Amino acid sequence: MEGYQAAENIYWAFSSSAQAVAAFIGFISAGFFFSHDRMDRAVERDETLLEIYKEIKDQHFKNLRNLLWFTGASIVFSLVVVFLNGFDTGCVMSGFALLVAALNIYTITKAVLLVIAMVDPGQVEKTADKLIVESTGEVSGGSPTKTITKGEFLEKFIELEQLARKTLESRAYEQSDGAHGHRFLPFSEVIRQLSQLKVINWREAVKLMEVSKMRNLVSHGQLENIENRGEIALDELIQTFKNL
Incomplete structure (x- = not known):
């Protein structure tokens, strides 16, 4: 793109963001299964927690499933930005890059909220x-x-x-x-x-x-x-x- 000086920054930002989002969500997924294993062991010790932990696990699963959809979209669109960065697309590229950046931020925010929900000490009482x-x-x-x-x-x-x-x-x-x-x-x-x-x-x-x-x-x-x-x-x- 004529006069454009930040092509390498765009390339670096979106190639790195795809990797960072994937690694972050992978880490959260591992924590998700670890926390559910702890719930199963807690139910074995105290049967009164059965219905509560079942509801908590169902809610966590729904949140994680939605998060994985956003994660996939974030990774794919970030790679599309990297690919299109070498072409002269004018203002379209800038607008698209901003939208993908917003999607990445939204995905990370949802991931942080899921972690907060998973470690919330009051989730048993609230549920x-x-x-x-x-x-x-x-x-x-x-x-x-x-x-x-x-x-x-x-x-x-x-x-x-x-x-x-x-x-x-x-x-x-x-x-x-x-x-x-x-x-x-x-x-x-x-x-x-x-x-x-x-x-x-x-x-x-x-x-x-x-x-x-x-x-x-x-x-x-x-x-x-x-x-x-x-x-x-x-x-x-x-x-x-x-x-x-």
């Missing part, structure tokens, strides 16, 4: 509160309903869990002619075994799984007042086990 609101909204249709406190919900759930465990212990004892161990079981396993022993029917098993999921969210969330989604189910299930 739990989000899922509680979504769950209660699905049941109530978004209309105002009676609320119960976090403490009231957990108090009733503890009573239900104790009844379920005692019932399983007594029925398993009967089934094994008095020979049984005392291994502590996750509540999901308690529900499964009660269903296998036909102590509860499938509808009751589904209700137990639903209130167990809500317990997990309430335990890790920060909401103190919760829409009355599970109180009726809790009362019904408590009465069911008392009548067995």
